[in-house]
Amino acid sequence: xxxxxxxxxxxxxxxxxxxxxxxxxxxxxxxxxxxxxxxxxxxxxxxxxxxxxxxxxxxxxxxxxxxxxxxxxxxxxxxxxxxxxxxxxxxxxxxxxxxxxxxxxxxxxxxxxxxxxxxxxxxxxxxxxxxxxxxxxxxxxxxxxxxxxxxxxxxxxxxxxxxxxxxxxxxxxxxxxxxxxxxxxxxxxxxxxxxxxxxxxxxxxxxxxxxxxxxxxxxxxxxxxxxxxxxxxxxxxxxxxxxxxxxxxxxxxxxxxxxxxxxxxxxxxxxxxxxxxxxxxxxxxxxxxxxxxxxxxxxxxxxxxxxxxxxxxxxxxxxxxxxxxxxxxxxxxxxxxxxxxxxxxxxxxxxxxxxxxxxxxxxxxxxxxxxxxxxxxxxxxxxxxxxxxxxx
Amino acid sequence: xxxxxxxxxxxxxxxxxxxxxxxxxxxxxxxxxxxxxxxxxxxxxxxxxxxxxxxxxxxxxxxxxxxxxxxxxxxxxxxxxxxxxxxxxxxxxxxxxxxxxxx
Numbered sequence: 001x002x003x004x005x006x007x008x009x010x011x012x013x014x015x016x017x018x019x020x021x022x023x024x025x026x027x028x029x030x031x032x033x034x035x036x037x038x039x040x041x042x043x044x045x046x047x048x049x050x051x052x053x054x055x056x057x058x059x060x061x062x063x064x065x066x067x068x069x070x071x072x073x074x075x076x077x078x079x080x081x082x083x084x085x086x087x088x089x090x091x092x093x094x095x096x097x098x099x100x101x102x103x104x105x106x107x108x109x110x111x112x113x114x115x116x117x118x119x120x121x122x123x124x125x126x127x128x129x130x131x132x133x134x135x136x137x138x139x140x141x142x143x144x145x146x147x148x149x150x151x152x153x154x155x156x157x158x159x160x161x162x163x164x165x166x167x168x169x170x171x172x173x174x175x176x177x178x179x180x181x182x183x184x185x186x187x188x189x190x191x192x193x194x195x196x197x198x199x200x201x202x203x204x205x206x207x208x209x210x211x212x213x214x215x216x217x218x219x220x221x222x223x224x225x226x227x228x229x230x231x232x233x234x235x236x237x238x239x240x241x242x243x244x245x246x247x248x249x250x251x252x253x254x255x256x257x258x259x260x261x262x263x264x265x266x267x268x269x270x271x272x273x274x275x276x277x278x279x280x281x282x283x284x285x286x287x288x289x290x291x292x293x294x295x296x297x298x299x300x301x302x303x304x305x306x307x308x309x310x311x312x313x314x315x316x317x318x319x320x321x322x323x324x325x326x327x328x329x330x331x332x333x334x335x336x337x338x339x340x341x342x343x344x345x346x347x348x349x350x351x352x353x354x355x356x357x358x359x360x361x362x363x364x365x366x367x368x369x370x371x372x373x374x375x376x377x378x379x380x381x382x383x384x385x386x387x388x389x390x391x392x
Numbered sequence: 393x394x395x396x397x398x399x400x401x402x403x404x405x406x407x408x409x410x411x412x413x414x415x416x417x418x419x420x421x422x423x424x425x426x427x428x429x430x431x432x433x434x435x436x437x438x439x440x441x442x443x444x445x446x447x448x449x450x451x452x453x454x455x456x457x458x459x460x461x462x463x464x465x466x467x468x469x470x471x472x473x474x475x476x477x478x479x480x481x482x483x484x485x486x487x488x489x490x491x492x493x494x495x
Contacts, residue, residue, distance in 0.1 A: 047481065135481025160479035163400040186478040188446040233454075236476065238400070241410060245397075247451045247474060 001128050001223070004029075004036035007061075013105045017059050030224040035061040035106075037223040040127035042066045042115055042143055044095040046208030047133030047157045047215060049081040054216035055131075056099040056106060060223070063099065064127055066111045067091045074392055077205035115139055117267035120146040129222050131155045131215055133208075137189035138270035144169060144182035145267055148257045153222050153229075156182060157215040162204050162239040164211035167249060168218050171231040179231035184252040189274045202315075207239055288359040291372040293380045296346055307345045311358045316350065320390045322381050324348065332358045336366050348374035348381075350392070394467035396426055397474045405432035419450070419457065419465035422473060437475070447478040 009031070014021070017031050039060050041048050044067040055063060071079070071086045071094060079091075086094045092110045099108055111123055115134075124130055124146050132143045132154055140156070147154040147170050154169040169181040214235070221227045236245045256264040291299075299306050308324030310317065311332055327335045329349070339345055339362065347355040355373050362368045374381070382389040396412040403410060407430070416422040427434040439445050444459035451457065451474040457465055467473070 043481075133481075137478070137480045140480060158479045158481045160481075161400045163479065165476075165479060185449070186447045189478060189480075190445070190447045234476070236474075238410075243397075245454070245474060247449075247454045247476060248456060250456060 001033065002036045002038075004032040007032040007035050009035070010105070013059070016103065016105065020058070025226055026224065030226060031059060033224045034059045034220065037129065038062040038064065038127045039129045039131060039219055039223075040064040040066065040124060041131045041133060042139070043133035043135065044079075044081060044091045045069070045075060045133065045135065046078040046159065046203070046205075047212040048095075048131075049079045050209045050212035051131060051133060051157075051216040051219070052081065052095060052099060053102060054213060055219060056103045056108075058216070058220055059103065060106060060219075062107045062109065062127075064109045064111060064123070065092045065095050066113065066115055066123065067095070068112060068114045078203065078208050080209065115142060117142060117270065120267060121150060124152060125150055127152065129153050129155060129219055131157075131219055133157060133212065133215065137274045138276060140182060141189065141273060142267065142270045145257060145264060148181055149265075149267070154181070155215050155218045155222065157208075157211045159203055159208050159211055161202060162207060164207055164214075164237045164239075165234055166211055166214050166218065166230060166237075167234045168222060168229045168231045171222065171229055173231070174225075178258070180249045180251045181255070181258060183255045183257055185234060185249045187252060187254065191275045204239055207237075210237065210239070288356050288363070289372045290375045291346055292375050293384050296372075296374060297385050299344070299346075305343045307340045307343060309339060309345060309347045309355075309358075311347060311349050311354050316392070319392045320378055320382070322348070322378055322386075322389060329354045329358050333361050333365055336362055336368075339368070339371075341368065341370060343370065344372060345370055346372050346374050348377050350377050351379050352377040393469060394422055394471040394473065396422060397472060399475050399477050401477055401479065402433055402436060402475065405436060406430045414467075417467050419452070419462040419467060419473065422467060423462065449476045450474070451476060 020026050020031050021028055037060050039055055041052055041063065044052065044065055052063065069091050071082045071089050071091055073087055075082060076084060081095050081098050090112060092112045096108045096110055113119060115123065120142055130143060130147050130152050132140060134140060144154060153171045156169055157166045171179040218230055221229050232249050233246045234249050253260045256262060310324040310326045311329045313328050314326065317326055327338065347358050349355040352373055352375050355377065359371045359373050362371060378389060379391055382391050393413045393415055396414065398406050398410055398412060412426050414422040414425050416425050437444060437448060444450060449456055450459055452465060452471060
């Protein structure tokens with residue numbers, strides 16, 4: 001952390017922070033530490049939105065924002081930095097405006113980029129604390145490894161449907177003892193597709209609000225040294241049962257960063273580590289026969305005999321549908337007998353990825369040669385053919 | 393009766409059941425009973441070699457347990473077993489693989 005002892009406040013700032021200053025354990029010293037601190041929030045979405053509002057309001061002197069995304073309608077039920085009129089705008093630009101409104105006395109640095117192995121060290125190195133509010137495994141492992149390599153504490157929050165997890169990783173206490181990191185807790189990520197996405201499974205809008213606020217609290221504790229940060233422990237919150245648990249996170253001797261035989265000394269290809277393919281590989285991999293929504297519409301208009309299969313989950317059909325027989329992806333191989341072999345069969349889902357996966361499985365197992373993936377799925381159908389179909 | 397707390401990602405395979413009560417007196421017996429009653433849990437909890445997957449941790453109370461030693465872990469009436477999987481956040485999936493949008 002930068003030297004906080006010489007930090008000064010204007011009378012406006014003292015007014016803004018007066019309720020902090022009144023807490024004996026916090027006082028002017030805690031507020032100076034906050035103003036001297038530089039916090040990087042990776043992700044300005046569900047977790048980032050509440051966390052950033054509180055960190056800005058609390059007076060963290062420098063806040064960095066990393067995001068490359070634009071605001072979408074489906075963000076609005078949880079990403080409370082954004083409103084309906086922001087749809088289509090850059091998230092970091094809107095976030096900066098809102099945070100400036102909340103507290104004009106702080107500096108906000110925008111990094112409108114996708115955090116990657118190429119840029120992560122450069123972006124993170126100038127900050128004191130990193131708050132991980134991302135939503136996918138490659139970026140979580142990237143942030144973890146970069147924080148260990150750069151010696152930064154990593155305040156981690158994650159969510160799924162009604163459940164959230166939070167911990168402070170790579171925290172060095174005042175005795176110089178380093179706490180565990182994400183790789184100690186989970187050495188490897190789940191293979192892609194095994195854990196359903198929130199696009200498929202959903203997330204309770206208020207849940208990232210709860211977990212993001214807890215992250216903000218931990219960031220403030222790490223900066224000020226007040227209390228005991230959540231290091232060496234994982235906090236679990238289940239909104240359905242209103243149950244909370246804390247479990248211990250212990251160091252793993254096989255951790256490739258901090259274990260007995262550390263072998264990771266530089267950032268790696270995190271997509272490959274997480275079993276995901278690079279965009280080029282993906283293009284090769286997804287070489288299943290495709291049909292565009294325009295072509296499929298033309299087939300329908302010409303009264304061609306086409307079977308349509310929907311491989312989404314039943315609850316998604318309630319949100320939006322374009323017809324077809326529903327056979328969810330995880331049941332598709334078992335129901336191959338219901339799929340025609342003597343006419344064109346169009347397979348679709350929300351965006352075209354699960355349907356491509358379904359076609360690959362059917363081709364490999366049963367040698368189908370009459371299956372076409374609806375390119376872009378229901379989202380493309382809604383954009384190009386029928387805008388009354390909701391996008392979700 | 394010991395209780396296994398089912399994490400949200402596995403509830404899809406337990407008919408949304410959040411807790412599983414068992415009279416089995418070892419951890420391995422309790423997990424086996426869970427998987428017998430809810431067969432789809434097996435492939436999501438165990439890998440091809442029958443080991444607990446590396447992105448899932450098992451806890452008794454707040455202490456992590458080594459799944460390889462699960463036969464020796466004795467359960468009593470009040471034992472609470474937690475299955476804790478890695479969760480990523482908002483949109484991790486095959487649908488948006490190589491990128492993060494935000495939780």
